[in-house]
Amino acid sequence: MITAQIVTIGDEILIGQIIDTNSTFIAKELENIGVTVSEIYSIRDNQKAIIETLDSALKNHHIVIVTGGLGPTKDDITKFSLAQLFNSELVRDESTFTHVRDMMQAKGIDFNELNQSQALVPKCCTVIKNESGTAPAMMFEREGNILFSMPGVPFEMQNIVETKVIPEIKSRFQLGDNTHKTIVTYGLPESILSKRIEQWEQNLPEGFKLAYLPNAKGVRLRISAYNTPKTEALEKIAFAFEELREELREHFLGYEPVSLQSSLAELLIKFKLTVSLAESCTGGALASKFTAMAGSSAYFLGSVVAYSNSMKTSSLGVPAEIIAAKGAVSTEVAESMAVGARELSGADFGISVTGIAGPTGATNGKPVGTVCFGISGVDFVHSEQVLFSNSREYNIEKSCSHALNILRNFIYNKPD
Numbered sequence: 001m002i003t004a005q006i007v008t009i010g011d012e013i014l015i016g017q018i019i020d021t022n023s024t025f026i027a028k029e030l031e032n033i034g035v036t037v038s039e040i041y042s043i044r045d046n047q048k049a050i051i052e053t054l055d056s057a058l059k060n061h062h063i064v065i066v067t068g069g070l071g072p073t074k075d076d077i078t079k080f081s082l083a084q085l086f087n088s089e090l091v092r093d094e095s096t097f098t099h100v101r102d103m104m105q106a107k108g109i110d111f112n113e114l115n116q117s118q119a120l121v122p123k124c125c126t127v128i129k130n131e132s133g134t135a136p137a138m139m140f141e142r143e144g145n146i147l148f149s150m151p152g153v154p155f156e157m158q159n160i161v162e163t164k165v166i167p168e169i170k171s172r173f174q175l176g177d178n179t180h181k182t183i184v185t186y187g188l189p190e191s192i193l194s195k196r197i198e199q200w201e202q203n204l205p206e207g208f209k210l211a212y213l214p215n216a217k218g219v220r221l222r223i224s225a226y227n228t229p230k231t232e233a234l235e236k237i238a239f240a241f242e243e244l245r246e247e248l249r250e251h252f253l254g255y256e257p258v259s260l261q262s263s264l265a266e267l268l269i270k271f272k273l274t275v276s277l278a279e280s281c282t283g284g285a286l287a288s289k290f291t292a293m294a295g296s297s298a299y300f301l302g303s304v305v306a307y308s309n310s311m312k313t314s315s316l317g318v319p320a321e322i323i324a325a326k327g328a329v330s331t332e333v334a335e336s337m338a339v340g341a342r343e344l345s346g347a348d349f350g351i352s353v354t355g356i357a358g359p360t361g362a363t364n365g366k367p368v369g370t371v372c373f374g375i376s377g378v379d380f381v382h383s384e385q386v387l388f389s390n391s392r393e394y395n396i397e398k399s400c401s402h403a404l405n406i407l408r409n410f411i412y413n414k415p416d
Helices: 021-032 047-060 078-085 094-107 113-119 154-172 190-196 198-202 230-251 260-270 285-291 309-316 320-326 331-345 392-413
Strands: 003-009 036-043 063-067 090-092 120-122 126-128 137-142 145-150 178-185 208-215 218-226 252-255 275-279 300-305 349-355 370-376 381-387
Touching: 003 021, 003 047, 021 036, 021 063, 021 154, 021 178, 036 047, 047 063, 047 078, 047 145, 063 154, 078 090, 078 120, 078 137, 078 145, 090 094, 094 113, 113 120, 120 137, 126 154, 137 154, 145 154, 178 230, 190 198, 190 208, 190 230, 198 230, 208 230, 218 230, 230 252, 230 392, 252 260, 260 285, 260 392, 275 285, 275 331, 285 300, 285 392, 300 309, 300 331, 309 320, 309 331, 320 331, 331 349, 331 370, 331 381, 349 392, 370 392, 381 392
Parallel strands: 003 036, 003 063, 063 145, 275 300, 275 349
Antiparallel strands: 090 120, 126 137, 137 145, 178 218, 178 252, 208 218, 349 370, 370 381
């Protein structure tokens, strides 16, 4: 098994100023060619930390990929740390010097000492031209293992990985096959799902590993196979997941990147149905789930964001006396909102959401996370109340997922 360690360098990552998307991209690219990523580290712009981390990484992995700290300013010290690690002096790379000079001139930027210093590289490295920027990437070798150092700017790094790093790795190592396939489920908590598919999981082929990946949008199930020919692995994974589809029925949404909204959209299109929304606590977030998909105008008619009680009454026809008696967060109000949305738009279905997203707004008997849902059709109306969490962001996201799933389940189980 060929293993790799990814190292991202920069104080901005560790203080939470930016999100490390580089590691995600690199890990996917490496896994796609059969390299197993064993570790991902993020470290500060500190020379001692950089040297110690990279030295250890080279001793324990075939491939080390480093991003960040290659800019021209004083806080960028990766290049100097690498020179010390490999006991090498810095020299000017003429091709990089010319490349940077030409880029500066084209942009009308002064080719000063800082920009010129981009051409300084450890003498022992192999320089990799950065077509998209000024800081070159570098490759180092030690005892058969290799280290790539690249700029932290995502689009620069991505181009270098795709055009230079991946081809170089494929030419140097005999790579196995790593295969990963993921399905998306919804409606069963992770613990309940695990018990329900326990026997199925035990019957997976030897060497095939199942992972549970829960979030507000459902539970993803990933099967991974290492060092099994890809064609064989894909066939076995597909067979296993088809068995699971029969077991989970409406809880099985499909293969990633399927989502609740795309799964629902498929059913709405299939049966030529339309839907409109009445939203309170989700504030339009539910509508955005529909409009984010191309072609949604075929089945999505619109949404009324009725945040205040007066809007619920004036726009959706919710009787003021129901709000006064039951409260805005109630199944009765949810039903009335759903009926109002459907009648206002002429859709086949009306879906409503009203709740207490938090962190304030809790009342006696209705804590933060209390959300009521309504669904209305031509000859029926149904509602339910759910308690989520004390996180506003999670409650909004979960409310959207739950609302989508209510309609999806209704159509799935009553296709007539």
